[in-house]
Amino acid sequence: xxxxxxxxxxxxxxxxxxxxxxxxxxxxxxxxxxxxxxxxxxxxxxxxxxxxxxxxxxxxxxxxxxxxxxxxxxxxxxxxxxxxxxxxxxxxxxxxxxxxxxxxxxxxxxxxxxxxxxxxxxxxxxxxxxxxxxxxxxxxxxxxxxxxxxxxxxxxxxxxxxxxxxxxxxxxxxxxxxxxxxxxxxxxxxxxxxxxxxxxxxxxxxxxxxxxxxxxxxxxxxxxxxxxxxxxxxxxxxxxxxxxxxxxxxxxxxxxxxxxxxxxxxxxxxxxxxxxxxxxxxxxxxxxxxxxxxxxxxxxxxxxxxxxxxxxxxxxxxxxxxxxxxxxxxxxxxxxxxxxxxxxxxxxxxxxxxxxxxxxxxxxxxxxxxxxxxxxxxxxxxxxxxxxxxxxxxxxxxxxxxxxxxxxxxxxxxxxxxxxxxxxxxxxxxxxx
Ligand code: GUN
Ligand code: ZN
Numbered sequence: 001x002x003x004x005x006x007x008x009x010x011x012x013x014x015x016x017x018x019x020x021x022x023x024x025x026x027x028x029x030x031x032x033x034x035x036x037x038x039x040x041x042x043x044x045x046x047x048x049x050x051x052x053x054x055x056x057x058x059x060x061x062x063x064x065x066x067x068x069x070x071x072x073x074x075x076x077x078x079x080x081x082x083x084x085x086x087x088x089x090x091x092x093x094x095x096x097x098x099x100x101x102x103x104x105x106x107x108x109x110x111x112x113x114x115x116x117x118x119x120x121x122x123x124x125x126x127x128x129x130x131x132x133x134x135x136x137x138x139x140x141x142x143x144x145x146x147x148x149x150x151x152x153x154x155x156x157x158x159x160x161x162x163x164x165x166x167x168x169x170x171x172x173x174x175x176x177x178x179x180x181x182x183x184x185x186x187x188x189x190x191x192x193x194x195x196x197x198x199x200x201x202x203x204x205x206x207x208x209x210x211x212x213x214x215x216x217x218x219x220x221x222x223x224x225x226x227x228x229x230x231x232x233x234x235x236x237x238x239x240x241x242x243x244x245x246x247x248x249x250x251x252x253x254x255x256x257x258x259x260x261x262x263x264x265x266x267x268x269x270x271x272x273x274x275x276x277x278x279x280x281x282x283x284x285x286x287x288x289x290x291x292x293x294x295x296x297x298x299x300x301x302x303x304x305x306x307x308x309x310x311x312x313x314x315x316x317x318x319x320x321x322x323x324x325x326x327x328x329x330x331x332x333x334x335x336x337x338x339x340x341x342x343x344x345x346x347x348x349x350x351x352x353x354x355x356x357x358x359x360x361x362x363x364x365x366x367x368x369x370x371x372x373x374x375x376x377x378x379x380x381x382x383x384x385x386x387x388x389x390x391x392x393x394x395x396x397x398x399x400x401x402x403x404x405x406x407x408x409x410x411x412x413x414x415x416x417x418x419x420x421x422x423x424x425x426x427x428x429x430x431x432x433x
Contacts, residue, residue, distance in 0.1 A: 004423060006034045007047050008060035008381065011400070012067055012371035013356040017348035020401060026348065027371075028400060034065065036377040039151070039422030044371055060381045063417050064403070066351065067369050068127025068378035069327040070358035071316050073226070073266045073287040075132040076117040076156070077101050077110075077139055078320025089232040089296050092321065098165045100320075104134035105168075110142035118146050122426045124326040125380035125416040128368055130155035130226060130264055130316075132198055135171050137179045140187065148191040151422045153368055153376065155224055157198035158183055162209045173208035180216055188223055192422075196224035196264070202239040202252045210256040217257060224262045224362075227253065229286075230275070231267035232298045250275035259284045262363060266318060267292075268306070269299040280310040285361045289318035290334035296321050301334075304343045314361030315353045327354045328411040335408065347404035377423035382407055386415040 010032030017025040033047040035055065081100045086092035104110045110133075121129060133139040133156055140158045147154035160176040161169065171179065180197060188195035197220065199205045199213045217225055230236055230249050239249050246252045250271065253259055261283035268279070268286035279286055288301045306313055316322070317330050324330060331350040338345045359369025368376050384403045385391035390410045397403050407415055419427040 002037075003042070003053070003055035004036045005052055005055045005057045006036070006060060006065060006379070006420070007057055008032060008063050008065040010034060010044065010065050010371060011351070012044075013352045014370075016357065017346060017352055020346050020348065022348070025352070031061070032065065034371060034377070034379070036420075036423040039377055039424070041371060041373055041375050041377050043373060060418065064382040064384065065371070066380050066382060067355040067359075067371055067375075068380045068419060068421070069125045069354045070362065070369060071121070071126050071129040071327060072264055072285070072314035072358050072361050073289055073316035074129060074319040074322065076114060076143055076319075077104050077132070077134045079113055079117045079120070080320075082320040082323060084320070086296070088234065089298060089321070090234055090238075092296055097320070098169055101134040101159075102166065102168050104139035105136040107138045107142065110136070110139040111146070114142040114146040118150055118152070119430055120325045122150075122419050122421070122430060123413045123416065124328075125382070125413075125419055126325070126327060127378035127380070127419065127421055127426075128153045128155070128362075128364075130196060130224065130362065132159050132200070132226065133157060135159045135161050135169055135176075137183060140183050144187040144190070144193045147193055150426070151192065151424070153192040153194070153364075153378065155194045155196050155362065157196035157224075157226065160197075160199040160209055160213060161204035162206050164204050173206060173212045176209055177212035177216060184216075184220055184223060188220070194224065195220070196226045198226050199258070201228040201235070202243060202249065203235065207243070210252070210258070213258060214256040217260075221262075224264060225258050225260070226264040227258065227266070229253065229265040229268050230270045231293075232296070233270065236270060248272060248275050250278050254278060254282075264314065264361070266316070267298065267301075269293060269301055271306075276306060276309045276311060279306070283312060285312045285314050287314040287316050287361070288334060289316050289322055290337045291323040291330055292318035292321035293337065294333060295323050300337050300341050302341060303338055303345070304341070312361055313353075314358050324412070326412045328408050328415060331408050347401050347408060350408050351404055377420055379420040380416060381418040382411075383415055383417040384411070386411065386417070390415065
């Protein structure tokens, strides 16, 4: 068992920051050491040369070492339609998305894009993500096979969709049940892979298909559920036309037993009081996707209102409706969305959300999202002076909070100096994969 020790400034959250002065919510070590054995963190503390022994030391000073970023909602099969010009969600889906996702029935294509997708995650410091595949089972195989190759903790699943989309992309209630079942058996719990039962959204699922998803959830409570909720006004209107008995959009998923603590609901922008209470009561997670919500003109996420009701919140890129793979870029846009809502997001809160906050949203606290003994050594090394503009700004930044805010505001993949996945260097070795 060889030990690897990373030296640098270490920052990890202990709880959700309650304000700029909440120093108890995080642990910051100016000259820190993270000891890693077999891909796991075994010790964290102040660097002490006497304790190094024959361990290998990698010195990242003056950079900041944090838990690897976590992305709780994106579509790996949309990697090649980022930046597609459309007026709104339904136009974007019909014009680009449903065309693009048809390509993934070809195994070769799925493997090629999966590889490029994981490269991009790593380039941006993201070590865990929850992604939608396409409706083709081969796209799920490619997704998890690539995660396994890279030893990454990844969540994903086959999109279930049996109407309101091109025929070539549609499955049926029965085939989506059968294929999901096979994929759960093949991939859930294999390596670090975890499966998400993934009905796309109410518009593209018949009642029979949501009932099939309900059976899957009942038979596999160990799996996640991911879907979209209340992103766009036209989407809401059509959903309620298709499910006229439902009291509201969230009520559709409620009726089919799809809401629970492992349910990830993308967007959740236009929820009324009953829906908000329902999310809080069931423990379902509302996932904030700021770059996507701005790009598609969907609306402004109301974080404060959801939090007041006790709704669990995650944050995500939503590639390809979202416009960046970077969680730094995502939180920068999230900050601006909340500014428009008259809500403040402190830099500590942003970095909490990308790490421990999203680990909690995925019920994975203690496994990822913190730098603590027993956690996976999934880490990101941040360089706040990575570009000339950042270096210039850094000259006047004296506080940790300023450094974090400039990383978020000016940073992107260039600020990611290194990434560790289960203790192995993943960014500097990208080309060697
Ligand atoms: N709603 C249903 N499918 C999608 C999708 O692929 N992207 C976004 N942003 N919203 C959706
Ligand atoms: Zn999405």
